[in-house]
Amino acid sequence: MLESKIHNIAIEQAVLTALMTVADSLETVINDIDVECFYPERHKQIFRAIVELHNENQPYDVVMVEQRLKQQNILHLMGGTEYLKTMMGEAPSSFFNLESYAATLIKFKAHRELEVLGQKFTQLAQDMSQPDVFTEAENLFGQNDLTEQAYQGVSLKDALQSSIQQMIEKSEARHNKQFVGVRFNLEHLDNKLGVIQRGHFCVVGGRPGSGKSTLAQMLAIDTALVFNQAVLFVSAEMDKETLANRLISALSSIPYNNIHNADLYDGMLQQYTNARNAYENLPIWIEPKQKPSISEVRSYARKAKRKYKTLGCIIVDYLQLLRDPTKKDRFQEVSSISRELKSMAKEFNCPVIALVQLNRDSEKNQRPKSSDIKESGQIEQDADQIIMVNPLTNKEDQQPLGVTELIITKNRHGKRGIVRVRDHLDVCRFKAIEEQTDFDSEHQF
Template identity: 30%
Template sequence: MYAEKLLPHDLEAEEAVVGSLLIDGDSFVRISSLIKPEDFYRERNQLCYAACRSLFERNEAIDQVTLARELSRTNQLESAGGMAYLSHLVSVTPTSAHSEHYAQLVARTSTMRTLIDAASRISVIGYDDTDDVDATLRQAEDILFGVRTGQPQRGFLPLRQIYDQYLEERAAIADPLLASDTPMLTGYNDLDELLGGMQRSDMVVLGARPAMGKSTLAINVAINAAQDGATVGVFSLEMSREQLALRILAADAQIDSHRLRLGLVTEADEQRITDSIGRLSELPMYIDDTPFQGMVEMRSKARRLSLEHGLDLLIVDYLQLIEGRGKGGDNRVQEVSEISRSLKGMARDLNICVLTCSQLSRGVTNRTSHRPMLSDLRDSGSIEQDADVVMFIHREDMYYTEEEWEQHSPGRPYPKNIAEIIVAKHRNGPIDDINLYFRDNLLRFDSIQRVEAF
């Protein structure tokens, strides 16, 4: 079917792009980010644009004379149509002022050709005889995502280019006006100093036993990051979006969550609720509360959110609730390992930080010391391997009453509402413990310094 039609192209726009460069060489800076040589349909236009880019990279002027010399130097002048074609390009270009518009037309037709090629490759995948439908869908999705982003596959890069990118990122951190790829802050100074913020492409795992507050801390971090300007997505597999919104409101308005849920609020509370809703409604935060979904669906939704609104931080609550691809009798450990690898892959593909909550095994409660360890991550050792950062929440007051604490640790103050955040793994930095104060009635964690200030 595709062979019957000519592939989409706009030769007039292609000629106008190169003609604009010959009229005004400085216009290259306006269009260089919009198109690449391979976006041109006609080979001679592709050769001319590539030569113009070479001239620009060497800080040389771009005009008919210099372009002809550059094409001659690479033995391509005749293939590009010679001096007569360069003169033709100038004569058919109305003005160089519209170079960006011409470039966008070229980019559009290039995208359509890429889409046709993607459809062809997807059809080949569709005809393959395979039992792994999810893997097939992921392949097709990757092809389409490459069309949307213009970055089909990662390949080898020279070390020089990697260091150039590193220096650009350092400059962005030093100059907030340039910052677009900087780490997200958790909102807790001690934790941010230890981690250096939440880094893009990282998978951060927050593990705890039930009722320790892992969902609360994850959402607190999400709100803090959003208030700092990050775009945040939340996959809430355990709670509905209404429940989650109410918990966020209780924490922000600092109203007892039980009273808020029952509607037992005072007139002063009503004003705080209104003010808080006004603040929270402006945050770039998006919630998906679909209860049963697998990595294919989550990956697609995250990509769509990234393309439509941008995405910096993705919260997953929690990892063990993500559906695997296996049937009932399949190995759950193997499924969780695959889910963990997929979450890490998603962090890299979208250049975001993925913070996922994780359950811990019952072994924590059976030990004399209840402090979590990396081996306590439930269902898979792969989580520990894939994660860039692993943090645990540990609260002694969940295991001892005040009387039991006196017998267990005489002379030491009872750690009421004190939560130890144990950074047990930090791939690119130190590990340590920090303390936060858990306001259980408000469903929020605060820094110890903030609590002592009140």
């Protein structure tokens, strides 16, 4: 077998250096790269040592990696300590480029695999003893993807058996009042929408200031308080203090402005203290980084799952603030982020709730539609449920009426329609309106 020229030593060194320089950096790329993304054997051994240390919850800086390679008695085979020192001293180690470098290694790996397959085809073409060369060629293709094929396709009988078992489990959980999915704690909305179950990808859209973050916070509180299920809240827009204050406002009914401005009087301070003591241990984990990458969000989810064992839901506020550096243009980037969030719902076996901004043109419409979602139709396609938050205003002076429409424009597993709720945004909540007019008209959406 000829030595492949399809690799880049400098980029491999940059990836390894970044991993050994920045704590928890492997979390960013661990789902994307593996040992075969590296070409020289010594790079493979370094990466294996990093992964082993990570799996043992140990730091994987250059000192720990060197120690691990010494323990395995292979450090001398790969250039010894001097190679590690040279690599750390010369290779660029910018963590901000890690995902782009990793994407390049993945591409090199794919091309090397194709190169190997091509060499096998060449050998097959030269083997005149083969009775049916085309059949053997098809077998080569099949062998190249056996792992994925092994998990594809089942009979209808098997699929039905699996669905029946799933129905039984859901029925038993509901009967025992166990957690089966998330809800917004707004009776008419929850009845119409149904439970947002594990593996679902739900999108909440609205114009700036419409209350979509408030709706997400209500869902987070219900999940953590009522069911004691962990919530990962990726707050790319609000800092952790703002989000914490809004949650306490909703839980205590102390106006948010009073908490935010430290203007607590007439017993409010005691009320605040009581609320903090009562709710500070709710299993809500906040990640407030501005413009995180989608790989970082996946890393946050893994850390939260290790901390809480299971996740009740993941909330992203909001989707258009996430990044995917591996994509060249914004349309591809948002589409990729949407698909990744949907896959995370399956991977972590929990609902993912993503807030989204709407196009400016949506302000011209009487009610926002799914097609008003900013930057990508892929979001509309991927979502299991889409809810539009539409505050009602007076037609004459555009002043708020204190009522918001929650418009279910897509619901793969239930009804669509409109529910009206009372605004209590001063305490970061919506409240149900008992009497609901029937707005369920399919042509509206």
